[in-house]
Amino acid sequence: MADNESATASTTDQEASKSTETKRWADVAEEEQDVAEASSTEPKLDSLAIDDSRLGHSTLTDPDDSSIEAVTSGDTPYTSAKRFEDLNLSPELLKGLYVEMKFEKPSKIQAISLPMILTPPNKNLIAQAHNGSGKTTCFVLGMLSRVDPKLTAPQALCICPTRELAIQNMEVLLKMGKFTGITSELAIPADPANYIPIQKRPPITAQVIIGTPGTICKWMLAKKLGMSQMKILVFDEADHMLAESGFRDDSVKIMKAIAKANFSCQVLLFSATFDDAVKAFVSKIVEEIFVRDYNQMFVKKEELSLESVKQYKVHCPDELSKIMVIKDRILELGEKVGQTIIFVRSRNSAAMLHKSLVSLGYEVTTIQGALKQEDRDKIIKEFKEGLTQVLISTDLLARGFDQKQVNLVVNFDLPVRYDRPTEPDYEVYLHRVGRAGRFGRKGAVFNLLCDDRDDLIMGKIEKYFNAQIAEVAPWNSEKEFEVALENAGLL
DNA sequence: AAAAAAC
Known part of the structure; x- marks a missing residue:
């Protein structure tokens, strides 16, 4: 997530100095990206130390900032990590954090979640945190610190909804784990040119595997991916991976195989969105398979929209x-x-x-799942390198895609539930918005509406997040769009 | 509808 940091420094510094209004989680983001200024925004986390005198569930909330709530189960005491040194990490991993990632101290969500992940008995964790707040660095650090470098076998597995996200997460792992010598492998569909059937390959010995469900299942069923040494299983975008029908079966299959081979494996579920029903459903699945209680970290949905990203609606007369x-x-x-x-x-x-x-003479690129693997890779690479400015995408990139220079998101179509087209998909909406404003940067979202149905859906979204979405009118006013970007802090 | 995957 923190790659290309140097290349983006000029824009971000400028943005950071502009923000004067109340900031919540954005403070955390700035710590991650700008270590020099982090000391002034020391998070007050002492209150998050778990009160072990109480049995059962204890709820801990920082009085100064209630945006993240930790709920622990059982009587294991946890103390939030003020420094990485508090976490018993190896010197090699610490070096990766300081030298490669340029981190100075744990971000807020790291400070809360890492002790829960790393403290025996290494309970399962359901963790929700804002888009762009550094979930990836959290679970990557979790995986790296739980792997035994001397054991040559798969010990950590991370499952992602798209190959793009798997690749991106792997890049973070390689960077953070640079000095650890920990080995890793991507389990995603290879492009046909250099495809070797899994049956013809030796068993996987890499210590960390990151991939997509189909390929992981394939490797598993071919008995090439051993699960007996698996210590930690991570679901990125977990609500999606476990509640969405197309993903759920594979995800459950993998979980059951791991539970069978190594019952003590720890499960981490990470996402920016856990709708209440999904939360209950998902935790029940994990509880049933691993017969174990879990810790939680949550954000209220009203506090989930990114304050640094201004949202707008534009009424257009027609398509x-x-x-x-x-x-x-x-x-x-x-x-x-x-x-x-x-x-x-x-x-x-x-x-x-x-x-x-x-045809109007503009340079844009487009990505969607039907493209060939190599074309997808090329389009992403060009966009990440800044060679292309505008990318059209299906919801392929709605979740997790991290490109700091994305300041503008346009919903050409509003996200709706596939079975009920008048019902917004709130989660997808929030994830799309989250592609702008990474780590507290400024951003703007334009929702293009053109009929009553769009209006209805937009209204529901505003109500759900209790957010006011300003209108840009008339739709063809250059001035009004400029004003909108100015108000978003972008011009 | 989109995402993953497939021999």
Whole structure:
């Protein structure tokens, strides 16, 4: 997550100095990216030390900042980690944190979650934290510190919803674990050119595996991925991985195989979104398979929207004018403020929008799951290197994708539930918004609406997050878009 | 509808 840091320093410093209003979790983000200024925003976490005199559930909330709530189960005492030295990490891992990641001390969510992850009996954990607050660094650190470097066998497994996210997480692991000598392997579909069937490969000996469910299952069923030494299993975007029908079966299959081979394996569920029903459902699955209690870390949904990202709605008279808004406003203004991701509902509308913009002479790239692996990799690489400015995407990139220069997100189509098209998909909405404003940076989101249904959906989203979404009107006013970006702190 | 995956 913290790669390319030096390349982005100029924009971020400027942004950091501009923010004067009340900041909550954004403080944490600045600690992660700007160690020099971190000392002034020392998080007050003493109150998070668990009161072990009480049995059963104890709830701990920081009086100064209630945005993150830790709930522990049982009587294991935990003390929040003020320094990485408090966590019994190896010197090699500490070096990775300080030298490679340029961390100075644990971020807030690390301070709360790492003691729960690392303290025996290494209970399971369901952890929710804001988009762009450093969940990845949390569970990567968790995996690296629980692996025994001397044992040549898979000991940590991380399951992600897309191959892009798996690759991104692996990059963080390699960086943080640079000096540890811990080995790792990506379990994602290879591009056909250098594809070796798993049956023809030797058993996996890498200590950390990060991948997507299908490939992991395939390796597992081929008996090439041993689970008997597995110490820690991480679900990134866990609500999605365990509640979404297409993912759930594979996820459960993997969990059961691990429980069978090594019952003491620890399970971590990480996401920015855990809808109450999903939370209950997901924790029940894990509890039933591993027959064990778990700790929790949560954020209230009202406090989940990113304060640093301004959200807008734009009423467009028809579909064509949505394309005009993109062309005349977003692309023109977007160029001045950073990179842009435009989210669409389907692969088809992605292709349609791509065609329209290209035929109008604009340079955009488009990513969706039907592309060849190598094309996907190329498009992501170009975007991450800043060679492309505007990326059209399906919800492939809605979750987890981390590119700090993305300041603008456009919802060309609002996210809706597939079975009930008048019902917003609140989680996807929040995740899309979270692609802008990484680590407390400024950002703006434009929701393009063009009929009553869109209005209805937008209204529901505002109500759900208890957020006011300002209107940019009229839709074709250059001035109003400029004002919007100014108010977002981007111009 | 989209995401993963497939021999």
